[in-house]
């Protein structure tokens with residue numbers, strides 16, 4: 001099948017593709033604010049109509065929150081599922097926008113043309129790159145590029161309350177060979193990337209109880225235990241002098257990077273001095289035998305997110321407090337088991353607490369990392385397609401944070417996900433003046449056409 005004809009169709013149809021995106025951007029589908037519920041439904045309906053015009057069997061499917069858009073179409077050996085979300089973040093503070101966020105426009109800037117408006121990059125512009133690639137394919141070949149399921153969510157910006165129940169209830173229908181997710185960015189302005197590693201997260205909250213009431217440090221200090229001292233001493237020793245986390249068995253399940261990935265990461269132009277310099281720092285603080293990108297993408301962490309107790313108001317009070325509190329979180333990688341780490345952490349803390357004190361625990365959420373099996377040839381095919389379009393070797397990258405949807409596909413539908421996105425760091429998603437570079441929109445569409453030609 002001729003890819004060239006599809007690519008040139010994409011080029012000539014770009015003004016119309018832009019017109020369609022602007023139409024979708026005009027619908028204020030803010031999912032978190034109930035006042036915009038009808039607009040979320042309208043955005044879903046708009047997408048259903050657009051998908052139907054491409055030959056998909058599409059429907060807006062009700063949930064207790066905002067509808068899911070599910071569409072099926074095409075045929076082929078490999079079944080691909082595409083995920084994006086049509087809801088957007090709130091727009092306030094409105095006075096920081098230089099135009100109405102829901103009156104989008106193409107603007108000229110010193111770095112090129114941008115599509116300005118809420119949702120331009122996150123995620124309407126990105127999800128439309130995939131639909132436009134399908135449209136061009138259909139126009140040239142008369143059929144969709146393969147067996148496709150489209151799955152568009154309307155609650156991503158408000159915690160996705162309906163997503164897991166919907167996936168569970170419709171698992172047989174949604175299951176495909178691989179998921180394609182378009183809601184991330186390029187590695188840098190011109191280097192395309194496939195995110196293949198996402199760290200997991202585990203949260204713990206603890207209170208150390210010492211005396212049965214607050215004491216006066218003149219009367220009791222020196223003899224009675226101070227829970228803040230106990231807590232800070234324990235947490236101060238979470239990592240050793242080399243940056244290694246000392247909880248027993250903490251590194252069980254932490255896998256070493258394959259050499260091919262290590263080499264790719266070394267060749268990426270990551271400027272850690274600038275990365276830290278932008279936030280007023282200069283010294284990478286993780287394990288000293290690891291590169292900064294490894295620290296961020298493929299190594300686990302232990303962080304103290306909050307610590308409090310005693311008297312913290314104005315002036316001074318010589319209190320010897322009865323309790324001290326902290327919130328601690330761990331970013332997890334590889335096959336690290338969140339439950340095992342929770343119990344190992346608790347045992348490690350409790351072993352260091354004096355016998356006349358006790359620890360009270362409150363567990364927060366926990367979930368392991370997502371690591372895609374890039375030995376599936378689909379990954380290498382997609383990487384080649386991206387490289388062809390951008391003329392720069394595409395990279396497999398990690399993501400320090402968590403993108404829950406990728407893990408959900410694995411957990412609930414037993415499928416790997418390829419996170420491929422065309423956002424840039426300065427897109428200002430979630431902020432005033434969100435934009436999507438026209439170049440990213442255009443090359444994003446072309447990229448999907450190339451990927452679909454190889455995968456479907």
Ligand SMILES: [Zn+2]
Nearest residue numbers: 122123156183
């Ligand atoms: Zn998003």
